Amino acid sequence: MKIKKELIKREIAGDTILIPIGKTIADSSGLFLLNEQGAFLWDIIPAAETEEELTEALLTEYEVDRETAEKDVREFLDRLREMSIL
Amino acid sequence: MTINREEPIFSTYLHEKGARFGIPISGNFELTAGCNFRCPMCYVREDSASCREKELTTAQWLGLAEEAVRQGMVFALLTGGEPLIRRDFFEILRGMKRLGLLVTINTNGSLIDREAAMRFAEDPPLRVNISLYGTEDSTYLRMCGQPCREKVLDGIRLLKQAGIDVRLNVSLTEENADDFDGILRTARELGVHIKASAYMYPPVRVGKDAASSCRLDPDRAAALTVAYDRFRLSEESFRLRAGRMKEIARRTDGAAAGLSKREKKCRAGRTGFWITWDGRMLPCGLMTAPVAYPLKVGFTAAWEQIKRETARITLPDGCRSCPKRDACFICAAICSAETGGYRRSPEYVCRMTESVMHRMADAAACGVTQRENAEETR
Ligand code: SF4
Numbered sequence: 001m002k003i004k005k006e007l008i009k010r011e012i013a014g015d016t017i018l019i020p021i022g023k024t025i026a027d028s029s030g031l032f033l034l035n036e037q038g039a040f041l042w043d044i045i046p047a048a049e050t051e052e053e054l055t056e057a058l059l060t061e062y063e064v065d066r067e068t069a070e071k072d073v074r075e076f077l078d079r080l081r082e083m084s085i086l
Numbered sequence: 087m088t089i090n091r092e093e094p095i096f097s098t099y100l101h102e103k104g105a106r107f108g109i110p111i112s113g114n115f116e117l118t119a120g121c122n123f124r125c126p127m128c129y130v131r132e133d134s135a136s137c138r139e140k141e142l143t144t145a146q147w148l149g150l151a152e153e154a155v156r157q158g159m160v161f162a163l164l165t166g167g168e169p170l171i172r173r174d175f176f177e178i179l180r181g182m183k184r185l186g187l188l189v190t191i192n193t194n195g196s197l198i199d200r201e202a203a204m205r206f207a208e209d210p211p212l213r214v215n216i217s218l219y220g221t222e223d224s225t226y227l228r229m230c231g232q233p234c235r236e237k238v239l240d241g242i243r244l245l246k247q248a249g250i251d252v253r254l255n256v257s258l259t260e261e262n263a264d265d266f267d268g269i270l271r272t273a274r275e276l277g278v279h280i281k282a283s284a285y286m287y288p289p290v291r292v293g294k295d296a297a298s299s300c301r302l303d304p305d306r307a308a309a310l311t312v313a314y315d316r317f318r319l320s321e322e323s324f325r326l327r328a329g330r331m332k333e334i335a336r337r338t339d340g341a342a343a344g345l346s347k348r349e350k351k352c353r354a355g356r357t358g359f360w361i362t363w364d365g366r367m368l369p370c371g372l373m374t375a376p377v378a379y380p381l382k383v384g385f386t387a388a389w390e391q392i393k394r395e396t397a398r399i400t401l402p403d404g405c406r407s408c409p410k411r412d413a414c415f416i417c418a419a420i421c422s423a424e425t426g427g428y429r430r431s432p433e434y435v436c437r438m439t440e441s442v443m444h445r446m447a448d449a450a451a452c453g454v455t456q457r458e459n460a461e462e463t464r
């Protein structure tokens with residue numbers, strides 16, 4: 001999956017934020033705050049081909065049931081698409 | 087959590103967090119002391135050739151920024167003087183963005199031509215703050231020594247066309263106060279936010295006193311402050327604010343308050359730092375002390391020192407026990423710039439606060455109902 005925007009992931013006192021660099025204009029919220037799972041997914045998105053791969057990875061890393069993992073992945077990707085990041 | 091509605095919520099959130107952990111969330115980099123304008127209230131501009139030689143290099147600025155980013159810095163303000171007179175300005179902007187900083191720029195707007203706007207579009211900052219000094223060439227000439235009205239307005243339009251967020255910063259002095267209505271109208275026409283201030287710090291950093299800065303007398307400054315509040319606040323918010331001021335004015339008539347332990351602290355030296363054009367670190371650019379030298383001791387050691395020394399600053403007893411305190415904009419930088427220290431309350435600020443309070447109380451007298459007051463306290 002390809003990330004369209006140039007964003008850098010940074011960690012500030014336990015929070016993970018994405019900061020736009022290059023031509024991307026920071027929107028009114030300026031940056032994106034990721035939760036722990038979001039930060040985990042963010043790192044593996046570029047190498048993943050499908051949504052299922054992300055779900056599997058989430059299942060291995062966190063103690064969640066399949067249904068929740070699928071939902072979390074879908075919601076996260078939807079949000080990235082909404083913001084034209086994916 | 088205190089919410090400053092002029093800033094996005096994530097910024098407030100990060101600063102609150104930064105305050106808890108002593109992280110330098112935001113930093114101001116004063117890239118140069120040089121400027122093509124000559125404003126009387128300027129506390130930075132010095133343009134001898136020797137100043138130019140003392141300015142930090144591109145590599146030094148980016149090096150400091152890199153160290154600061156490692157300590158958690160997120161927001162950078164590039165200011166001056168006029169930062170765009172540096173030939174390497176866009177190189178610095180790009181470099182800072184690549185480090186993962188959200189960059190805001192303070193500029194007088196007179197050097198933003200088509201090419202500059204294109205370069206801003208290549209590396210869009212979070213926002214560009216443009217100082218608008220007037221809407222007439224005559225005002226510009228008086229205030230800045232250059233009839234730059236058109237250039238500045240063009241600069242604003244070009245940036246907006248490039249999709250860049252622009253805010254107008256307005257400093258009011260004797261030279262341009264008469265043009266304030268025009269400035270407000272222009273802001274509305276351009277559809278940009280405006281931040282105006284009628285209080286000018288004495289430019290002590292450049293060895294000048296308040297008298298030479300053309301600042302307004304406190305009563306006129308107060309009148310303009312109230313006019314600006316009327317412009318920027320909704321009718322409802324204005325009335326609430328006026329009601330609050332009226333209440334403070336009423337309390338002030340009674341006995342003096344006890345010494346307050348609660349210090350309203352700003353971000354300077356807690357989550358914010360300032361680096362001057364010649365490489366000194368200060369809590370805030372309007373202060374002259376405490377000072378640290380990050381190029382000598384490294385960013386982190388300098389930041390630790392600034393934090394430690396800022397924490398020791400307290401306002402004068404007169405301010406800490408002042409019943410008007412909640413209506414007043416006093417801060418450590420103002421106190422030291424006005425009085426040279428922290429022992430005396432600054433008279434100018436007292437007078438301006440008094441006048442704002444009574445003007446607002448008068449406004450409240452014609453219209454704030456009990457019900458609204460009750461709603462506000464909920
Ligand atoms: S434009 Fe800004 S930096 Fe230049 S002289 Fe005026 S106040 Fe100083």
Ligand code: SF4
Nearest residue numbers: 405408414431435436
């Ligand atoms: S500056 Fe004056 S009005 Fe403001 S808090 Fe101090 S004593 Fe009170």
